[in-house]
Amino acid sequence: MNLGNLKFFYAFSCFCLGLLLLSPTLAIIIKLPEPERFSQIWILGSDHTTENYPYNVRANEAYRVYVNVRNHMGGLEYYMVYVKFRNQTEPLPNATARIASPLPPLYEYRFLLEHGQSFEAPLTFSFRGISFFNGYCFVENVTVNDLEFGIDKLVLWNVNSTSYESQFFFELWMFNAESRTFEYQNMFVTMWLNMTG
């Protein structure tokens, strides 16, 4: 080994040792790049699977699904899920404009989740006062988790699906700590129902 090589080897060893001595400070100061942040919302059927979703519904019969939300935002988040009900002509959220549906919510869930945590809550619903006339179906009341809401919704006969289709949909909102308001996350899930009597 010549003197030049020895000098390089010595300087490199000192540099590595210096990094080792700096590591406690670097560990406190340096923040590692964060993974992608996102939230998830989904609904499960009555047996906690992606099967057995209610579709053909009758008056005064109770049906159950489960609303699920998962937090991958990297920290504690404050969520709200709005449960809304619509017929075929009423608007869903606008995914392009990232705007929630203007329909008023029937029911809401509020919960806080740490990173990696999930929320699951049952949604038990039933309808009352379903009447049919001339290709229309009129629904007076819906009960969600033991609370009865008057909806007075007119559902049209859908020729294509040969059904009186209406829809529950679930919008995910998240609290923004800076603006101190809930913001729609441009995420929603839907569940079609056919009024059968």
Added chain:
Amino acid sequence: MVNPKVSTCFFLSFLMISFFIQGCSAIDQSVADESLVNAENVLASAYVAVAEAENAGVNISEFLVRLEVAGKLLADANNTYRIGDYDKAYLYAINCSDTVSRIVFEALILKSEAEELYSRNLFLAGAFSSFSLSVLLVLGLFGWRFFKNRYLKRVLGMKPEVRKS
């Protein structure tokens, strides 16, 4: 066979009791509104305080339990308000406010403690690194002189090798 007088009397009593109970317990919509707005603000402040405490490194599991309860109560308050049950909405909202009323204060204390700990750790780590790097620099220079001298002494002490041509 029930006596008609008794049944009429019973019916009238029932009507009167219903009327007075309603009169005693009815919460005005504006009062319910106010309690809901207040609960909303209190919960929002509590959430912000706890989220900041979490960022500062505080273990928030105890706060989270109370926040979850308060969130459920506020949702119940809003849901009962939507069906026009202002009494229940008011009660749920008041319960919500009570559940998280002290969280902001407690979270702020823990957050300042965590920030203090962070500053102290950073100072200690910085002081250790600075001191040890200074020592390394000084020892490194002396060490290099030592190694260089040893290397040169060894090289100069070598005898030239004679090769046959």
